[in-house]
Amino acid sequence: MHTRIFVLVIAASALLFTGCKKSSSSKIVNSKHVRIGFIGLTCEAPIYTAYEKGFFKDEGLEPELVKCSWAQYKDNLALGSYDITHHLVMYFLKPIEQGLDVRFLGGVHTGCLRVQTAVNSPIHTIQDLKGKRVGVPGMGTPPFVFANRVFGTHGVDAGKDITWKVYPAGELGLALRKGEVDAVANAEPIGSLLIAEGTARTVEGMDEATDEPYAREYCCEIIANGKWIDANPDSAARATRAILRGAVWVQQNPKAAAALAIEKKYLASTVELNTVALSRLKYIPSVKVAEETLYTAAREMREAKMLSPTTDTDALAKRAFQHLEGVTDEWRWPG
Incomplete structure (x- = not known):
């Protein structure tokens, strides 16, 4: 019963926002102002890092962090309260199935x-x-x-x-x-x-960090409002690269990243515990594996009756991911 309630609630929520579907007539703006959503979780370290270390600014963007709650996170993104974030793949696949226009752009980490x-x-x-x-x-x-x-x-x-x-x-x-x-x-x-x-x-x-097939998948991926991507494709690519760069920095500096999150009061924990938590996660950005993750997750969500039994999960995964110019597995931050 609870699974059915979950499906119905997500479906109703998604239907409220189907007006955000991609439009071929979207005007290209490429605003430098970008709003990045966050909740205050350990795994969001790449967002904190990209903001505090100036990675968004290095991409020519003017970043603004927007604090949200889990309960409203999907709706906030759909309504345009913020533009981009990174979050759980499985959290958004059902709303996307129901027509919500948000799109995944790259993989951030596994296992939270x-x-x-x-x-x-x-x-x-x-x-x-x-x-x-x-x-x-x-x-x-x-x-x-x-x-x-x-x-x-x-x-x-x-x-x-x-x-x-x-x-x-x-x-x-x-x-x-x-x-x-x-x-x-x-x-x-x-x-x-x-x-x-x-x-x-x-x-x-x-x-999710150690058991298959979850350990081979991305838990969290960069995701953005579809209407915003259409109007700001270059800015979306820049913001995506900034977050991916943040993920690389976190992987290379887990203790420093843990300390940054605590010192800047993004979450309530200790540096020691946050370091342990971060060390469980693998921050190895990828575009290819991020896209592949959607196919696996969608198939298993349908098997678990969290997606409609008639849903073409391959078509859903394809629709849910967008490739951006300048965001590939070959991309590296200069220097």
Whole structure:
């Protein structure tokens, strides 16, 4: 039932914004002012880095950061409250299926989601979660979507076999300790924090960083408002390159990137824990693999009943990705 509710809510949301479909008559503006959305997560380090290190300005852009919430993130992008960000592939595929005009532009990193249970829990495998209570930071949030995908491809009906319970992200660990839930689905840095404090361990097969096929896919990719891309193709390419450059810097300097995020108050954690969380993620930008990820994710989301059974997932993946001039796997920042 909960999976069906998720699908219906996302579908209704997407239908509100189908007026944003690509138009061949879009006027090319290429505004230098670009608004970058963020939530305040560990994995958004490339955005913080690109902003603080001047990578957007190096591309000739005038960047503005726009703080958003998970609950409104899709709608904010669709409505043009911000122009570009990087976020979870699976979070946006359903709205794109329903007509939302947002497009992926490049891959940023792998591995920020997982499902965890208490360290002394009898739960070890995906099948062990049948009939259990799983805490999530919200219905339709990335951790919820990831868990649904894994359940759906392993014979667990996420609507019938799982009882979903919603808690603020920072209270998932408390709910687990109090026994209010049997497992939690979360994103970094929550997962690393729960392990570091001895509260949780990861359920086998439900770690996006280490378990196949998720470890070979991009968790988060750069995504932008389609109407904005059409009017600002050069600016979109420049912003994409700035974020990809930020990803490279984070991969090469995880501790410095972790410290930057804490010192600039993008998220509440410690440098030590944020460094551990960042080190779990692989920031190796790619365009080719980013596009390939959409095909795999879409197929498994359909199998998990998160996409319509009649959806041509290859056509969906093709529509969801846009290649920009000057953004390729061969591109490197000069010097």
